[in-house]
Amino acid sequence: MQVIDIHNHFFPSSWPDLAARYSTPNWPWIKHTEPGKADIMVGDRFFRHICSACWDPDVRLQEMDRDGVDLQIISATPVLFAYERPVEHALDCAQLFNDAALELCSRGKSRLKSFCQVPLQDVDAACKELSRCMQAGHVGVQIGNHIGSKNLDDPGVVAFLHHCADEGAAVLVHPWEMFARDRMPKYMMPWTVGMPAETQLSVVALILSGALDRLPSSLRICFAHGGGSFAFLLGRLENAWHHQPVARGDCQHPPSHYLNRFYTDSAVFDQRALQFLVGTMGADQVMLGSDYPFPLGEERVGSLIRQSNLPQHTKAKLLSGNATRFLKLEAESPGAADKRGLGSSPIAPEPGQLTYSSYLRVPELLELQQPQSSPPHHDELLFILVHQTYELWFKELLHDLDAVVANLRRAGAASQSHDEVYEAARLLRRCTEISRVLVEQFTILETMLPTHFLAFRGLLEPASGFQSEQFREIEFLCGLKDEKMLRYHRPTPEAYASLKRRLEEPSLRDVFFGALQAMGMLPPAREGSTERERFEARARAVHALYKDEHHHRDWIDVCERLTEFDELVVSWRLRHIQLVERIIGIRMGTGGSAGASYLKLTLDKKFFPELWEARTLLTE
Numbered sequence: 287m288q289v290i291d292i293h294n295h296f297f298p299s300s301w302p303d304l305a306a307r308y309s310t311p312n313w314p315w316i317k318h319t320e321p322g323k324a325d326i327m328v329g330d331r332f333f334r335h336i337c338s339a340c341w342d343p344d345v346r347l348q349e350m351d352r353d354g355v356d357l358q359i360i361s362a363t364p365v366l367f368a369y370e371r372p373v374e375h376a377l378d379c380a381q382l383f384n385d386a387a388l389e390l391c392s393r394g395k396s397r398l399k400s401f402c403q404v405p406l407q408d409v410d411a412a413c414k415e416l417s418r419c420m421q422a423g424h425v426g427v428q429i430g431n432h433i434g435s436k437n438l439d440d441p442g443v444v445a446f447l448h449h450c451a452d453e454g455a456a457v458l459v460h461p462w463e464m465f466a467r468d469r470m471p472k473y474m475m476p477w478t479v480g481m482p483a484e485t486q487l488s489v490v491a492l493i494l495s496g497a498l499d500r501l502p503s504s505l506r507i508c509f510a511h512g513g514g515s516f517a518f519l520l521g522r523l524e525n526a527w528h529h530q531p532v533a534r535g536d537c538q539h540p541p542s543h544y545l546n547r548f549y550t551d552s553a554v555f556d557q558r559a560l561q562f563l564v565g566t567m568g569a570d571q572v573m574l575g576s577d578y579p580f581p582l583g584e585e586r587v588g589s590l591i592r593q594s595n596l597p598q599h600t601k602a603k604l605l606s607g608n609a610t611r612f613l614k615l616e617a618e619s620p621g622a623a624d625k626r627g628l629g630s631s632p633i634a635p636e637p638g639q640l641t642y643s644s645y646l647r648v649p650e651l652l653e654l655q656q657p658q659s660s661p662p663h664h665d666e667l668l669f670i671l672v673h674q675t676y677e678l679w680f681k682e683l684l685h686d687l688d689a690v691v692a693n694l695r696r697a698g699a700a701s702q703s704h705d706e707v708y709e710a711a712r713l714l715r716r717c718t719e720i721s722r723v724l725v726e727q728f729t730i731l732e733t734m735l736p737t738h739f740l741a742f743r744g745l746l747e748p749a750s751g752f753q754s755e756q757f758r759e760i761e762f763l764c765g766l767k768d769e770k771m772l773r774y775h776r777p778t779p780e781a782y783a784s785l786k787r788r789l790e791e792p793s794l795r796d797v798f799f800g801a802l803q804a805m806g807m808l809p810p811a812r813e814g815s816t817e818r819e820r821f822e823a824r825a826r827a828v829h830a831l832y833k834d835e836h837h838h839r840d841w842i843d844v845c846e847r848l849t850e851f852d853e854l855v856v857s858w859r860l861r862h863i864q865l866v867e868r869i870i871g872i873r874m875g876t877g878g879s880a881g882a883s884y885l886k887l888t889l890d891k892k893f894f895p896e897l898w899e900a901r902t903l904l905t906e
């Protein structure tokens with residue numbers, strides 16, 4: 287794996303006196319103060335202390351070895367952009383530093399590549415210089431995030447970005463010339479407050495203006511410093527987009543739709559921030575960027591990513607894979623896949639196109655296992671994954687059971703149609719197959735020793751299976767409704783509301799008997815009849831179906847599937863109890879119940895008791 291740092295800076299050790307060259311004051315220059323040290327000056331004003339790593343490739347390479355970095359993409363320092371100057375001066379200055387960058391790279395043993403800079407105040411000159419630089423060996427361009435009062439949605443800048451896409455140049459956007467400087471005279475606030483806000487402004491301008499809708503998806507663009515405050519404030523932006531027409535701008539989709547259209551670097555200096563950034567942007571959109579070798583840069587480049595709790599494959603993406611894609615470093619030659627026997631027409635997805643990972647949200651899925659134990663106990667991952675897998679299957683069960691209800695409802699309304707009954711039986715078969723897997727799956731969790739579970743169990747309280755909203759939804763949907771269970775969902779209003787809805791809606795059991803009634807198999811309940819009498823009438827209706835097999839094969843099939851599903855849910859309950867006893871004995875549950883002895887009381891619960899009762903009624 288080639289570790290690539292896409293955000294770091296260089297500064298040549300000397301260059302012509304720009305103030306004299308253009309006869310204008312306040313150009314940056316370098317004042318060497320002692321061996322290996324210098325100050326960047328802007329006119330008479332001190333700007334920043336720097337060290338020889340800025341200009342000496344040998345020092346850089348040594349420090350890259352120390353930090354385990356294979357490749358750096360160097361870029362100039364924004365103080366050299368000169369966007370406010372006459373274009374001929376800015377162009378000449380850009381050419382000086384672009385050529386100096388290539389000269390430095392030529393001494394970097396193939397481990398240094400460079401982003402050029404362009405006179406962005408003039409789109410034609412900027413495009414021309416970019417083309418010259420790409421020909422000369424730069425891999426892309428670093429641009430400032432604004433030109434005076436113009437943001438990145440300025441038509442000239444958008445035209446330039448289009449040209450970058452055409453030229454295959456990667457774009458790094460760096461904040462500079464921070465706003466409200468008069469309110470941030472102290473404490474490096476332009477860096478700590480201004481830069482993140484500037485970057486946020488640029489990303490938002492690019493999205494809301496609709497520029498990303500118009501720019502080709504082949505544009506590869508990255509925002510420095512973790513994209514500034516963008517990721518953290520995305521929720522706010524999204525909320526405004528949905529609720530305030532005036533906040534929508536001209537983009538076709540909500541802001542979150544565009545996250546796979548740009549990258550950010552990883553320069554956020556905090557583990558929680560990195561986790562959050564990767565969680566928001568996606569593991570494919572964040573790349574190692576260090577701001578090396580400036581004072582606010584990462585001291586040991588890559589350590590934030592390496593020491594994070596991110597999964598190994600995500601770390602590999604951040605350290606290497608994403609930058610390889612961003613820089614198009616390993617564009618596969620046509621026919622290379624053929625040679626490896628991968629088929630005759632290899633399809634390499636363009637950035638933004640659907641891939642296996644993006645369709646299935648694999649990176650996001652693999653971010654969802656966050657152990658409570660620290661350092662993580664080895665078995666906690668299994669504990670989380672097994673529960674998550676159950677919840678995913680519960681989701682599919684609800685999806686299918688809802689469809690069964692809809693089919694049975696339609697079957698009742700048009701009692702001559704067999705299609706709906708057939709479809710209900712087909713989906714119920716899927717439900718039983720899923721349930722079989724769910725019963726079996728407990729064995730995997732039983733490979734966890736009781737002592738290993740106890741090592742992190744205390745951290746889970748008061749979380750408990752009682753709070754599984756989907757499990758309870760399945761119960762309510764099938765007809766096993768117990769209002770008392772709602773109390774476990776009070777802390778989560780959305781879960782509470784959807785369970786309440788399930789409680790009030792007709793259940794699968796209700797709809798099934800509604801259909802039998804519509805078919806004339808079940809007489810309407812007599813006024814004043816008791817619940818027991820109604821129950822017996824329903825059981826007799828099922829009994830009648832079985833007695834007339836010749837006419838009711840399809841309905842009997844539904845009955846058999848429902849019975850089997852009921853049976854499997856009881857098996858699930860039993861296996862769960864065995865697991866509980868095996869792992870925690872007769873201890874209380876984290877949800878406050880008596881544990882296994884409470885769970886044993888649930889074994890008598892049935893979704894479709896009439897189907898069982900009908901069996902007792904049958905005689906030879």
Ligand code: HEM
Pocket residue numbers: 672673676677731739750751752753754757862865866869870874875876877878879880881882884885888
């Ligand atoms: C180490 C493994 C497990 C232990 C020790 C355990 C323990 C318990 C206990 C004691 C309860 C009763 C409620 C309470 O007081 O907390 C319970 C309920 C529950 N558990 Fe588990 N459980 C385990 C694994 C699982 C798994 C893998 C699932 C899969 C989804 C699950 C789903 C549930 C559900 C849905 C309930 C509510 C059952 C009901 O109300 O009928 N449990 N669990």
